[in-house]
Amino acid sequence: MxxxxxxxxxxxxxxxxxxxxxxxxxxxxxxxxxxxxxxxxxxxxxxxxxxxxxxxxxxxxxxxxVHEDRSLVTHRTDGAATSSSSxxxxxxxxxxxxxxxxxxxxxxxxxxxxxxxxxxxxxxxxxxxxxxxxxxxxxxxxxxxxxxxxxxxxxxxxxxxxxxxxxxxxxxxxxxxxxxxxxxxxxxxxxxxxxxxxxxxxxxxxxxxxxxxxxxxxxxxxxAFFMPLRHTTSDGVPARRPPLPTGPGRPSALPAKAIADNHFRFLAGIAVPGLTWQYDLNDEREITAARVWHRDGSIAQLHPDTTVTEAGPRRLWTTLEDAHRSYQDAGSPTPDRYGITIDAEGQFVCLDDPDGQSWTLGE
CATH class of the missing domain: 3.40.50.150 (Vaccinia Virus protein VP39)
Known part of the structure; x- marks a missing residue:
């Protein structure tokens, strides 16, 4: 050319x-x-x-x-995408x-x-x-x-x-x-x-x-989906997946289809920041199973039979289930119903107004 x-x-x-x-x-x-x-x-x-x-x-x-409305990965670190053109x-x-x-x-x-x-x-x-x-x-x-x-x-x-x-x-x-x-x-x-x-x-x-x-x-x-802010040249690389949890599963209160709901995923990202997701899809591109983990070594696996297993220092799926119940109780709110307050006590995301239900950022 x-x-x-x-x-x-x-x-x-x-x-x-x-x-x-x-x-x-x-x-x-x-x-x-x-x-x-x-x-x-x-x-x-x-x-x-x-x-x-x-x-x-x-x-x-x-x-x-490069002339389409799509993001393009432009930089990789140790095989992982770490920068892109939005x-x-x-x-x-x-x-x-x-x-x-x-x-x-x-x-x-x-x-x-x-x-x-x-x-x-x-x-x-x-x-x-x-x-x-x-x-x-x-x-x-x-x-x-x-x-x-x-x-x-x-x-x-x-x-x-x-x-x-x-x-x-x-x-x-x-x-x-x-x-x-x-x-x-x-x-x-x-x-x-x-x-x-x-x-x-x-x-x-x-x-x-x-x-x-x-x-x-x-x-x-x-x-708005972006790669995370890097504080050093070595971070920003997705955490390696911990070993999958073993043992019997329990019924999940969070259906697989909820994971594909971007409005819920907003709240999930606020309630539990820094998660890495991996999905299984059927022929209709619907999520049938998933794995989610955190850098602290916590991991949860949603199985095709709708049961879930968890391992690590905290129960990720349990926290996500709690967030989903709050989301449903509030009428499946879109992100514009949330506000943010920053003061000496911390940083908080609040639903509807500062006196509404809130989540502490960074926890």
Whole structure:
């Protein structure tokens, strides 16, 4: 594929993708529309990995995929996916929810390929955008691709949970990796009327500081699946599965179909953060059995006969059953019915209002 053909075809493909994002309602702001039309995603995703681990690059499959509304794994550590280019519709939703205005300074946690930083730089200008990622083998290529595409925001290698204090304060902070709690350093680097947008569970929380060390916010309805924030170059790799539990099973109060309910999975991710899931599917792609485990060595196995076995320091499935009962009792709430409160006592997700049922983040 020649460079000229790539540039012409990419421009047409970007216009088609942008139109699809507009048609779906994910993209409505004309300034972001222009950014998606003009920032070349194919420059930032010169290759990606499929589920088999094979690297795809430079062919029709690659070119088509980078101009579709899909996330693409772009970095692997010890065989595990540790960075990706997010789904464009989710990126559009997050960028519009950020509610930026000209002259604002934005910090992005999770530089990844650099594509989102390029969209931000297109909208706000290079000097107003700072992006952070944990590893030099991520930030180095991101910086090079940004320059190739004509953008030069500040790219920093470091622990995203610490932010980038040297360039603070920020009017907006956008986190493009999954959190189990909100890092206090990020709140400290916001302006008094600033906003932090971050994935917690599998939904987006829009959080505003209310004072030193305190903040409140609400979740958006839109789902948001991200790889976890890495604090070191060696973490973020999914935990190896502990030995499967043995012994007789007990009847499960949590049906397999509930696992596929993303609204329940939001609550599950809040109640028990840091889980790794594995499924068995039938011909209709329905979940018939599952295994779920945690880094602490806890594991649960749901069998096809609807019984469950558990092992390890805590009973994961029992906790998930409790969460599902709360979910059903509340009328199967969507994420936008939840809020978040951060104060000296901790970080809490509350149903409907601060006095409603709550869960402590990070436990």
């Amino acid at each position: 020649t460079s000229a053909f790539t540039d012409q075809a990419a421009a047409e493909a970007r216009r088609a993708l942008t139109q699809a994002l507009m048609d779906s309602g994910d993209l409505t702001d004309s300034r972001w529309l222009l950014a998606f039309e003009e920032v070349p995603r194919h420059v930032f995703v010169p290759y990606f990995y499929v589920s088999s681990g094979e690297r795809v690059s430079g062919d029709d499959q690659w070119f088509t995929a 789904q464009p519709s989710l990126m559009a939703t997050m960028l519009e929810a950020l509610a930026v205005a000209d002259g604002m300074n934005v910090l992005e946690i999770g530089a990844g390929t650099g594509y989102n930083a390029a969209l931000l730089a297109h909208r706000l200008g290079d000097d107003h955008v700072t992006t952070v990622d944990i590893a030099a083998d991520i930030t180095g290529p991101a910086r090079e691709r940004l320059a190739t595409a004509g953008y030069r925001p500040t790219v920093i290698t470091g622990d995203g949970s610490l932010g980038a204090p040297d360039r603070a304060p920020y009017d907006r902070i956008i986190v493009t990796c999954g959190l189990s709690t909100v890092p206090p350093a990020l709140l400290q680097q916001l302006t008094d009327d600033g906003c932090l947008l971050a994935p917690l569970g599998n939904a987006l929380a829009r959080i505003h500081p209310t004072g030193p060390g305190t903040a409140t916010g609400r979740f958006l309805r839109h789902g």
